[in-house]
Amino acid sequence: MRDVDPDAWTPPADFVSVPSTVDGVELWGPRPAEDDASAWARQSTKCPQCGASAAFDPGAGALTCRFCGYVQEQQARTVGTAAEQNEFTLEALRQFEQGWGVERRELHCSDCGANLAVEEGGMTATCPFCSSNHVNLQEASQAGIRPKFLIPFAVKSDVLEKNLRTFLGQGWMFPSSLAQLAKTDKFVGIYLPFWVFDARMDGVWRAQIGHPHTVTYWENGKPKTRTEIRWKWESGGASDTVNGLLVPGTTRISAKIAQRVEGFELDALKEYAPAFLAGWRAMTYDLALPEAWDHGRARMRERNRATNEAQAQRRTGHVRSFTMTADFEDERWRYVLLPMYVSAYVYGGKTYQVLVNGQTGAVAGQKPVAWWRIAAAIAAATTPSIFVGICLGVPLTLFAGIGFAVMIVGFLMFLGALWWGWGLWQRALDAESA
Amino acid sequence: MTPATCDRCGADHLVPDGELGTCPTCGRAELQAAEADPEAGQPELVVPFVLDDAAALKAIAAHVREGGWFLSGDTSPATLRKTLRRCWWPQWLVDADLDGVFSLEVGFDYQVKSNKERFDGSSWQTVEEIDTRIRWEPRVGRIRRRLHNVETPALRDHEGWAKRVGPTERSTARPHADADLHGAVVRLPDLPPASAWAEALPALTDAAGALARSGASAEHKRDITLAGRWNDQHWTWLLLPIWTASYADHTGQRWLFVVNGQTGAVTGARPKKVALLWLVWGSLAASGFAASVFGALLTLVSIPLLTVAVGAVLMIVGIFLFVLGLLVGVFACIPLFGGLSWNKAQRAIQPP
Numbered sequence: 001m002r003d004v005d006p007d008a009w010t011p012p013a014d015f016v017s018v019p020s021t022v023d024g025v026e027l028w029g030p031r032p033a034e035d036d037a038s039a040w041a042r043q044s045t046k047c048p049q050c051g052a053s054a055a056f057d058p059g060a061g062a063l064t065c066r067f068c069g070y071v072q073e074q075q076a077r078t079v080g081t082a083a084e085q086n087e088f089t090l091e092a093l094r095q096f097e098q099g100w101g102v103e104r105r106e107l108h109c110s111d112c113g114a115n116l117a118v119e120e121g122g123m124t125a126t127c128p129f130c131s132s133n134h135v136n137l138q139e140a141s142q143a144g145i146r147p148k149f150l151i152p153f154a155v156k157s158d159v160l161e162k163n164l165r166t167f168l169g170q171g172w173m174f175p176s177s178l179a180q181l182a183k184t185d186k187f188v189g190i191y192l193p194f195w196v197f198d199a200r201m202d203g204v205w206r207a208q209i210g211h212p213h214t215v216t217y218w219e220n221g222k223p224k225t226r227t228e229i230r231w232k233w234e235s236g237g238a239s240d241t242v243n244g245l246l247v248p249g250t251t252r253i254s255a256k257i258a259q260r261v262e263g264f265e266l267d268a269l270k271e272y273a274p275a276f277l278a279g280w281r282a283m284t285y286d287l288a289l290p291e292a293w294d295h296g297r298a299r300m301r302e303r304n305r306a307t308n309e310a311q312a313q314r315r316t317g318h319v320r321s322f323t324m325t326a327d328f329e330d331e332r333w334r335y336v337l338l339p340m341y342v343s344a345y346v347y348g349g350k351t352y353q354v355l356v357n358g359q360t361g362a363v364a365g366q367k368p369v370a371w372w373r374i375a376a377a378i379a380a381a382t383t384p385s386i387f388v389g390i391c392l393g394v395p396l397t398l399f400a401g402i403g404f405a406v407m408i409v410g411f412l413m414f415l416g417a418l419w420w421g422w423g424l425w426q427r428a429l430d431a432e433s434a
Numbered sequence: 435m436t437p438a439t440c441d442r443c444g445a446d447h448l449v450p451d452g453e454l455g456t457c458p459t460c461g462r463a464e465l466q467a468a469e470a471d472p473e474a475g476q477p478e479l480v481v482p483f484v485l486d487d488a489a490a491l492k493a494i495a496a497h498v499r500e501g502g503w504f505l506s507g508d509t510s511p512a513t514l515r516k517t518l519r520r521c522w523w524p525q526w527l528v529d530a531d532l533d534g535v536f537s538l539e540v541g542f543d544y545q546v547k548s549n550k551e552r553f554d555g556s557s558w559q560t561v562e563e564i565d566t567r568i569r570w571e572p573r574v575g576r577i578r579r580r581l582h583n584v585e586t587p588a589l590r591d592h593e594g595w596a597k598r599v600g601p602t603e604r605s606t607a608r609p610h611a612d613a614d615l616h617g618a619v620v621r622l623p624d625l626p627p628a629s630a631w632a633e634a635l636p637a638l639t640d641a642a643g644a645l646a647r648s649g650a651s652a653e654h655k656r657d658i659t660l661a662g663r664w665n666d667q668h669w670t671w672l673l674l675p676i677w678t679a680s681y682a683d684h685t686g687q688r689w690l691f692v693v694n695g696q697t698g699a700v701t702g703a704r705p706k707k708v709a710l711l712w713l714v715w716g717s718l719a720a721s722g723f724a725a726s727v728f729g730a731l732l733t734l735v736s737i738p739l740l741t742v743a744v745g746a747v748l749m750i751v752g753i754f755l756f757v758l759g760l761l762v763g764v765f766a767c768i769p770l771f772g773g774l775s776w777n778k779a780q781r782a783i784q785p786p
Contacts, residue, residue, distance in 0.1 A: 004661035006576050006578070011575075020649035020650065022649035025575060025649035027573050027650055028575060029650075087546050089544055089547075090545045301551050322555060325550060327550050328550070329548070
């Protein structure tokens with residue numbers, strides 16, 4: 001043992017004193033990550049030059065002042081997919097960190113119930129979810145954890161407008177006037193809460209696999225063959241690793257629409273800095289971690305089931321009584337803020353929601369359907385079959401049996417047109433629903 | 435008590451006056467009277483015996499039974515009783531003031547929720563599982579404390595016999611009385627404090643780490659390093675209760691059984707008689723060979739008789755005997771190789 005003078009000894013610089021419960025034992029441990037409370041302390045986003053309100057500019061990627069042109073570069077580290085992950089500890093599930101940090105308050109929409117964290121002073125705003133102007137100020141919610149990572153807005157308003165016009169102008173089943181509603185001042189840039197999940201699933205399946213077997217038998221003194229399926233219990237297994245599964249942390253936006261614009265590049269994840277939120281809205285989660293994990297796990301296990309079923313199918317193509325187990329391992333989660341432009345607009349007395357990915361510019365949303373166009377398309381699709389079946393088939397029955405064949409062809413065409421029409425109807429409903 | 439030493443194993447003892455007898459440490463030589471060591475201290479504490487001689491013999495008998503068949507020598511209780519000796523084996527308890535600094539990693543238990551999902555063909559059922567994991571964190575610190583009663587070996591072969599009979603609970607230790615030593619053999623430390631200090635340091639370091647772990651309210655510790663000064667060391671001679679007995683195998687080689695006088699744990703070699711193993715193998719192999727030959731001949735003889743029913747019966751019996759003989763010949767090797775392998779393991783317990 002080395003001879004060290006304990007009085008002259010000093011702990012490492014990055015260690016701090018920690019409590020000891022034993023007399024005569026002094027302890028030092030690594031300095032904890034910067035205290036959350038101080039990291040999230042209220043910070044001013046005022047311009048240090050002119051005192052005006054500064055905001056984060058997606059074009060400059062910096063905090064800028066539109067009055068004096070001051071630009072403050074952001075030093076936040078890009079952590080990407082290496083961003084710290086959390087385990088599903090019982091402690092984490094019970095205790096969520098709280099508060100927002102930047103001087104913000106919560107706007108509560110009395111019409112749709114959405115909670116929006118906005119900067120102090122932003123007491124009036126149009127709710128992007130229901131276009132309501134009737135909002136009430138509510139003290140910021142304390143029930144929540146703090147998102148430690150975010151992707152800053154990168155899409156500028158001109159790109160946004162162009163993408164939006166393209167989206168609204170696409171498709172023949174929508175009203176022609178729809179594109180005219182694409183006005184960026186109706187869109188609100190908002191950091192939406194997302195849960196990011198990683199996990200590995202080890203699936204083990206068991207099923208009856210059918211093995212085709214040719215059987216020879218005699219009929220009227222002649223040998224004939226037929227194929228029989230012999231079922232055997234077999235088993236197998238396949239693992240899946242899922243990284244970066246996104247589940248919206250809010251029920252205020254349509255999960256379906258959010259999934260369409262989810263193509264976020266998580267490599268751009270940055271450590272949270274208050275400046276990124278300056279001038280933008282941010283929303284706290286209202287879908288808590290356990291519930292979000294239920295959604296995420298359901299998607300993951302279905303993926304693992306598809307992998308295992310495909311493996312079973314590859315044996316012979318005949319599978320029945322398929323059962324499986326999926327063990328989740330190394331489950332991790334992150335809570336992040338992702339940039340999204342949100343809007344709601346009214347058309348024909350109905351409200352429709354549109355989301356634009358604030359990182360990539362991808363657009364998705366509800367669109368009002370011109371139902372008369374759908375009806376016309378279905379009518380156009382079924383008309384030829386009616387013509388063939390009735391106008392051609394019925395007269396031809398007077399001459400020969402071929403008329404029945406034509407009627408059958410017409411009926412089949414009718415069924416095909418109905419099938420296509422049903423699909424079109426569903427797509428239209430899907431486009432209009434949230 | 436009389437000082438005595440074993441010329442074969444070198445162990446020093448104090449034996450009752452006029453009772454030299456067989457060395458209770460190796461069981462293979464007679465103890466010789468020796469000069470008293472004026473620097474030898476006095477034992478201070480004893481851990482009392484829980485097992486009496488009958489219980490010790492019973493424990494040895496159970497240990498012998500676990501050895502299975504073909505054991506060499508007379509291990510009957512009557513024989514073992516003749517050599518059974520009540521012994522005290524030494525161990526040091528060290529007290530010392532520590533003034534030093536340390537670093538280690540402390541582990542905190544935490545619980546994680548995981549899921550197992552089962553798909554029954556139509557829907558999923560979820561079973562939640564709670565796993566306990568350890569979060570390791572580095573700690574450094576300063577320690578100024580007196581460490582008490584840190585167990586330290588007093589015997590060079592501590593890692594051998596003493597460790598194989600398992601730990602002894604010290605909570606019942608008390609100052610020794612003359613009655614404790616009456617009729618018993620006391621084995622003297624062959625690691626005096628000056629020599630035992632190097633052996634004591636790991637245990638003292640571990641004890642310091644345990645204090646640091648406790649101070650951090652952690653459940654685990656690892657990777658302890660310690661630097662500093664040890665002062666005011668005090669060594670306490672503790673006596674541990676041991677029963678020993680020995681027996682001779684068929685070659686005259688003596689083997690020792692050691693019993694923990696508190697827990698009844700037994701260690702000791704039980705070699706098998708090699709000649710008996712070969713005899714068994716030879717008998718079985720010869721029987722198998724004979725059965726095979728007879729079966730083969732019977733089969734050959736039965737061929738011309740196949741036209742009558744008895745021919746078929748003879749052929750079946752012949753083939754059966756042939757196969758049975760081969761199997762007996764093959765399986766005859768199992769007790770032989772198993773016994774030789776067993777003896778190799780026994781020699782590791784106590785080399786001949």
